[in-house]
Amino acid sequence: MSTLVIANWKMNGAVASVEAFAQAWAGVANPEKVSVVICPSFAHLSLVREAMPRWVQLGAQDCSERTSGAFTGDVSATMLSDLGCQWVIVGHSERRACHSETDSQVAQKAQRAQQAGLQVAVCVGEQLWQRETSEHHQVVAAQLAGSLEGVSPEGLAIAYEPIWAIGTGHAASTQQAEDMHGQIRHCLAGHYGEAAESIKVIYGGSVKPATARALFASETIDGALVGGASLEADSFAEIARAGTFGRK
Ligand code: PEP
Numbered sequence: 242m243s244t245l246v247i248a249n250w251k252m253n254g255a256v257a258s259v260e261a262f263a264q265a266w267a268g269v270a271n272p273e274k275v276s277v278v279i280c281p282s283f284a285h286l287s288l289v290r291e292a293m294p295r296w297v298q299l300g301a302q303d304c305s306e307r308t309s310g311a312f313t314g315d316v317s318a319t320m321l322s323d324l325g326c327q328w329v330i331v332g333h334s335e336r337r338a339c340h341s342e343t344d345s346q347v348a349q350k351a352q353r354a355q356q357a358g359l360q361v362a363v364c365v366g367e368q369l370w371q372r373e374t375s376e377h378h379q380v381v382a383a384q385l386a387g388s389l390e391g392v393s394p395e396g397l398a399i400a401y402e403p404i405w406a407i408g409t410g411h412a413a414s415t416q417q418a419e420d421m422h423g424q425i426r427h428c429l430a431g432h433y434g435e436a437a438e439s440i441k442v443i444y445g446g447s448v449k450p451a452t453a454r455a456l457f458a459s460e461t462i463d464g465a466l467v468g469g470a471s472l473e474a475d476s477f478a479e480i481a482r483a484g485t486f487g488r489k
Pocket of ligand 1: 402445466470
């Protein structure tokens with residue numbers, strides 16, 4: 242199993258900055274046993290596809306739960322596949338919070354994505370108060386149960402992203418991440434049986450070049466979803482290279 246490293250550029254970037262990033266990555270070789278995915282905004286998908294080395298996979302940050310029709314502003318999974326995307330992130334905490342997305346909507350998005358032939362990274366994670374009141378295991382288990390309804394284990398990844406670690410500089414400790422990844426694996430085995438073994442469980446939340454190698458060395462951490470540190474070409478290249486030191 243390769244280490245999966247996904248960049249989430251969120252609503253950042255411009256034509257010039259994407260071109261500069263791609264230029265910096267022109268000489269970056271595909272690190273051994275690492276799958277790298279870049280998820281720019283919808284607006285920059287084609288540019289990233291054209292400008293980045295071919296070994297870098299393309300992903301989107303969201304897709305519609307519907308297939309087509311009068312849904313102004315939405316982008317379907319089929320459109321993403323048509324543009325060359327191989328991946329889509331669904332259920333990111335920012336979408337759950339800012340767009341009130343529910344677990345059932347997240348499951349529908351994942352289903353549409355799989356029907357369009359995309360691989361899907363489903364995000365889950367608790368808020369700080371939920372961890373402080375020891376509800377984090379229960380919260381994440383409920384998110385998984387709701388967000389994976391009708392979703393196939395094939396081409397599926399789960400991104401554990403504690404909300405309190407996203408963009409704060411306060412990453413979960415390896416121990417905290419391992420503990421939750423263990424429980425996620427347990428939930429996945431209950432949901433999918435043996436087929437769950439192919440599902441990657443990756444960590445997201447303030448991953449930096451300095452911390453990536455130790456993270457990837459963990460038995461239960463199959464990769465990372467990287468926000469802030471993926472915007473800078475050198476730091477994301479360093480994180481991607483650290484994937485080679487995953488235990489797989
Ligand atoms: C994210 O938003 O998915 C994320 C992990 O962000 P950051 O790396 O900046 O914490």
